[in-house]
Amino acid sequence: MAEVPVSELLDIAIKASQVGGKHALANKARCEEYIAADRHDIKLALDVECQAKIEAFIRQSFPEHAILGEEDNTSLNGNRLGDDKSNIKGPDGYEWIIDPIDGTVNFSHKFPIWCCSVAVRRGETVQAGAVYAPDMNILYAASVDTPSTRNGEPIQVTKRDKLAESIILTGLDKNVVPGVEPLGFFFRFAENCRKARILGSAALDLCLVAEGIADGYFEGSIYLWDIAAAGLIVKQAGGKGEIIAEREEPNQISYLASNGLIQEKLKDLITAL
Numbered sequence: 001m002a003e004v005p006v007s008e009l010l011d012i013a014i015k016a017s018q019v020g021g022k023h024a025l026a027n028k029a030r031c032e033e034y035i036a037a038d039r040h041d042i043k044l045a046l047d048v049e050c051q052a053k054i055e056a057f058i059r060q061s062f063p064e065h066a067i068l069g070e071e072d073n074t075s076l077n078g079n080r081l082g083d084d085k086s087n088i089k090g091p092d093g094y095e096w097i098i099d100p101i102d103g104t105v106n107f108s109h110k111f112p113i114w115c116c117s118v119a120v121r122r123g124e125t126v127q128a129g130a131v132y133a134p135d136m137n138i139l140y141a142a143s144v145d146t147p148s149t150r151n152g153e154p155i156q157v158t159k160r161d162k163l164a165e166s167i168i169l170t171g172l173d174k175n176v177v178p179g180v181e182p183l184g185f186f187f188r189f190a191e192n193c194r195k196a197r198i199l200g201s202a203a204l205d206l207c208l209v210a211e212g213i214a215d216g217y218f219e220g221s222i223y224l225w226d227i228a229a230a231g232l233i234v235k236q237a238g239g240k241g242e243i244i245a246e247r248e249e250p251n252q253i254s255y256l257a258s259n260g261l262i263q264e265k266l267k268d269l270i271t272a273l
């Protein structure tokens with residue numbers, strides 16, 4: 001497969017995240033147009049629409065690349081593995097990874113912490129990624145060749161090395177009964193760190209770590225599309241991100257990221273549970 005300059009991949013990732021994010025923003029009045037809902041999660045018509053817009057945009061430049069998106073299967077809890085939209089994704093093939101609206105529940109309730117995330121990987125390595133938060137007018141981006149930026153300005157993780165002084169972001173996984181596993185982690189962070197917080201968008205949580213606002217992030221069950229772009233943004237801002245475990249569903253993982261200085265201490269906290 002023809003090699004694409006990383007700068008070109010980054011440019012398309014940024015523009016694609018803006019295509020998706022702007023479509024959601026322009027259609028905010030439709031934020032309660034559900035296509036599926038259960039007690040703790042929803043799926044909006046706009047989730048699916050935004051992904052279709054992003055895919056069409058990427059295909060204009062790279063019709064042969066594979067695409068994996070959260071909305072490949074629109075059920076809430078089904079197998080979300082992307083259907084094979086390209087038959088030429090080999091070990092060196094390119095694959096775009098899309099979360100059209102990360103923080104769908106926030107978006108639907110007009111809570112401004114939501115974003116559109118687009119990454120592209122070659123083999124196992126994410127090459128470029130962009131996270132666009134339209135309500136706050138913030139664009140985070142990074143590539144393997146360039147440092148992370150927020151609205152074009154370079155960003156850096158914090159230099160805090162004490163858990164006791166750190167803010168840790170986490171989330172309540174929609175597939176785990178609230179009150180059991182994720183809250184165990186929340187309590188452990190709350191006990192041992194300055195503050196534990198739950199904001200509702202994993203991609204933005206990670207960007208806050210990259211930007212040097214929060215110090216760490218952990219979620220016991222999250223999907224590849226939530227962390228693909230923002231994980232690179234953390235790394236290129238001087239931090240560390242790693243998959244702690246593969247979970248039951250395809251593309252479902254436990255993911256830990258931090259400024260790097262507290263990574264091992266956080267890992268000890270998590271595994272101590």
Ligand code: LIP
Nearest residue numbers: 102103104171172174200201202
């Ligand atoms: C959501 C995350 C959130 C996490 C939820 C969910 P969605 O993504 O970003 O932080 O706790 O379980 O995965 O479904 O809004 O794209």
